[in-house]
Amino acid sequence: xxxxxxxxxxxxxxxxTPVLLRCNYSSSYSPSLFWYVQHPNKGLQLLLKYTSAATLxxxxxxxxxxxxxxxxxxxxxxxxxxxxxxxxxxxxxxxMDSSYKLIFGSGTRLLVRP
Amino acid sequence: xxxxxxxxxxxxCQRGTxxxxxxxVDSQVTMMFWYRQQPGQSxxxxxxxxxxxxxxxxSGFVIDKFPISRPNLTFSTLTVSNMSPEDSSIYxxxxxxAGVYEQYFGPGTRLTxx
Numbered sequence: 001x002x003x004x005x006x007x008x009x010x011x012x013x014x015x016x017t018p019v020l021l022r023c024n025y026s027s028s029y030s031p032s033l034f035w036y037v038q039h040p041n042k043g044l045q046l047l048l049k050y051t052s053a054a055t056l057x058x059x060x061x062x063x064x065x066x067x068x069x070x071x072x073x074x075x076x077x078x079x080x081x082x083x084x085x086x087x088x089x090x091x092x093x094x095x096m097d098s099s100y101k102l103i104f105g106s107g108t109r110l111l112v113r114p
Numbered sequence: 115x116x117x118x119x120x121x122x123x124x125x126x127c128q129r130g131t132x133x134x135x136x137x138x139v140d141s142q143v144t145m146m147f148w149y150r151q152q153p154g155q156s157x158x159x160x161x162x163x164x165x166x167x168x169x170x171x172x173s174g175f176v177i178d179k180f181p182i183s184r185p186n187l188t189f190s191t192l193t194v195s196n197m198s199p200e201d202s203s204i205y206x207x208x209x210x211x212a213g214v215y216e217q218y219f220g221p222g223t224r225l226t227x228x
Contacts, residue, residue, distance in 0.1 A: 032215070043118075043206070044157075044219040051215055090156060100145050100210050102217065104156040 002027045004093045006105040014113045019063075019078040021108045023091030026072065032094040033074045034102070035065055039087045047089075050074065061085070086112045116141050116209055118220035126226045127197055134193045135223045137207035142187040145210040148180070151222070152203045163190040163207075197227045 007022040025033065035047040048059025055067040065076045074091060091105040117140040127133050137146065146163040161182055162170040169182035184190040194201050204222040211218070 034217075036219075043221040046216055046218070049216065099215075100217065101147070101159060101162070102157075104158070106156050 002031065002093060002096060002103055004091050004103055004105040006089075006091050006108050008108050009106065010109045010111065012111040012113060013081045015083055016080050019076070019081045019085065019110065021076040021089050021091075021110065023074045023076065023105060024072055025074060025091075025093045027093060027096070029096050030069075031096070032099055033065075033067060034092040034094075035059065035063070035074075035076050036090045036092060036104075037087050038090065038107075044090070047076070081110075081112050083112050083114065086110055115216075116143060116211055116218045118207065118209060118218060120205075120207060120220040120223050122223060123221065124224040124226075126228060129198050129227055131197055132193055132195045133197065133225060134191050135205055135207075135225075137190045137192070137220055139188045139209050141211065143209040144212045146184060146190045147208045147217075148182060148190070148192045149206045149208060149219075150203045151206065157206065160192070160205075163192075194225065197225075199227045201225065202227045 003026045005024045033050040036044045037047050038044050047063050048057045050057050050067045058064045063078050065074050067074050089108045092102045095101040119138045121136045148160040149157045150160050151157045159172050160175045163182050163184040165184045181193045204224050206222045207220045208217050
């Protein structure tokens with residue numbers, strides 16, 4: 001069965017320090033992977049996607065993620081956190097039966113301290 | 115990208131009643147989906163809205179409870195029928211544009227059932 005696990009429900013960082021949001025997936029095939037961000041009372045926004053091309057994926061707002069097949073991981077990073085990065089982040093994997101159907105992780109709430 | 119609007123943005127309803135949520139996209143899309151986000155939870159796929167035919171429901175969701183229509187390529191409705199407090203959630207529609215392997219989400223409809 002396919003699944004995606006976000007290892008931290010909450011992550012707190014100081015402004016200007018690096019961000020690491022961890023995600024592991026389980027799949028018997030090579031899935032597509034995504035990171036979405038949800039700001040309070042706002043819709044979901046796609047940060048970046050991996051679709052079997054380059055393993056290091058660059059997204060919007062300085063975020064990037066690296067697909068590591070051997071570790072079945074797709075961690076999200078950013079070199080320097082900004083106050084506006086405070087939000088809920090979802091790691092998402094495509095389903096085997098339909099690549100357009102998505103399985104969402106439980107989410108990681110990122111807090112940025114001034 | 116696509117601009118997606120949902121109506122209403124929020125509503126408070128009494129148990130036993132029904133609410134129809136509309137999703138409108140500014141361009142023709144190949145696929146439309148409906149998701150539910152229960153309070154403090156991640157997103158769960160309810161169904162795929164198929165143009166001109168019956169929606170395809172995920173396990174745990176049935177047409178009698180969540181009837182869906184999609185009369186054309188840019189519009190869909192989701193009805194939450196015979197509501198109970200457990201239906202209090204954010205309901206989001208999402209779309210896939212032909213040739214673009216990305217899924218865009220609407221702003222969501224926040225439903226509270228009392």
